[in-house]
Amino acid sequence: xxxxxxxxxxxxxxxxxxxxxxxxxxxxxxxxxxxxxxxxxxxxxxxxxxxxxxxxxxxxxxxxxxxxxxxxxxxxxxxxxxxxxxxxxxxxxxxxxxxxxxxxxxxxxxxxxxxxxxxx
Amino acid sequence: xxxxxxxxxxxxxxxxxxxxxxxxxxxxxxxxxxxxxxxxxxxxxxxxxxxxxxxxxxxxxxxxxxxxxxxxxxxxxxxxxxxxxxxxxxxxxxxxxxxxxxxxxxxxxx
Numbered sequence: 001x002x003x004x005x006x007x008x009x010x011x012x013x014x015x016x017x018x019x020x021x022x023x024x025x026x027x028x029x030x031x032x033x034x035x036x037x038x039x040x041x042x043x044x045x046x047x048x049x050x051x052x053x054x055x056x057x058x059x060x061x062x063x064x065x066x067x068x069x070x071x072x073x074x075x076x077x078x079x080x081x082x083x084x085x086x087x088x089x090x091x092x093x094x095x096x097x098x099x100x101x102x103x104x105x106x107x108x109x110x111x112x113x114x115x116x117x118x119x120x
Numbered sequence: 121x122x123x124x125x126x127x128x129x130x131x132x133x134x135x136x137x138x139x140x141x142x143x144x145x146x147x148x149x150x151x152x153x154x155x156x157x158x159x160x161x162x163x164x165x166x167x168x169x170x171x172x173x174x175x176x177x178x179x180x181x182x183x184x185x186x187x188x189x190x191x192x193x194x195x196x197x198x199x200x201x202x203x204x205x206x207x208x209x210x211x212x213x214x215x216x217x218x219x220x221x222x223x224x225x226x227x228x229x230x
Contacts, residue, residue: 003164004164035218043223044122044208044221044222044223044224045165045208045210045221045224046221047216047218047219047220047221048218049218050217050218059217059218060217061216061217061218095164095165097165100167100170104152104153104155104170104171104212105212105218105219106153106155106170106210106211106212106219107155107157107167107210107219108167108170108176109164109167110157110164110165110166111164112162112163112164113164
């Protein structure tokens with residue numbers, strides 16, 4: 001069964017940092033573009049960042065640009081998100097998501113998410 | 121505020137059909153494929169519909185999607201209690217580098 005598992009969330013103070021990880025299993029991770037999507041409490045889904053298979057096309061939502069960094073390690077079937085200069089409004093469940101093959105840039109597989117709480 | 125507009129909630133009784141609308145614009149729904157996701161809080165969101173009308177393997181044919189102009193809809197027929205979840209529409213948008221989502225619709229099976 002293919003799946004994605006996120007980890008690394010937790011409680012952090014404003015201005016702090018966290019590194020999220022996402023491990024892919026039972027599929028060829030290196031052939032898929034990957035994304036991070038978040039959901040703040042009581043809110044809808046918000047796209048955060050995307051990275052292609054070779055890490056040479058990387059994009060961020062304006063709300064996180066300059067503070068978050070996406071990366072991947074295909075050999076370890078892993079996706080990462082470095083969160084710096086965290087703000088209260090970054091509090092959310094962060095999901096990693098696999099991009100469907102075929103160029104649509106939407107997702108066919110998601111993880112269960114990891115919760116990030118930014119609070120003093 | 122989400123780019124795509126969905127009603128916050130819909131409800132139905134077992135066996136009924138419900139339709140969840142999703143409204144966008146020419147830069148998203150009007151020019152790109154629409155996807156639908158089912159999300160039970162605490163679990164991984166699940167792809168229900170892709171490319172307006174297609175179902176991944178394993179998704180029952182009770183779930184169907186459509187698109188007309190800048191609007192799309194998800195119809196669930198033969199409602200079951202296990203269909204209770206949040207449903208999100210999504211599409212690429214020419215104005216942003218990533219997808220845009222609806223605010224989500226909570227389906228209650230009475």
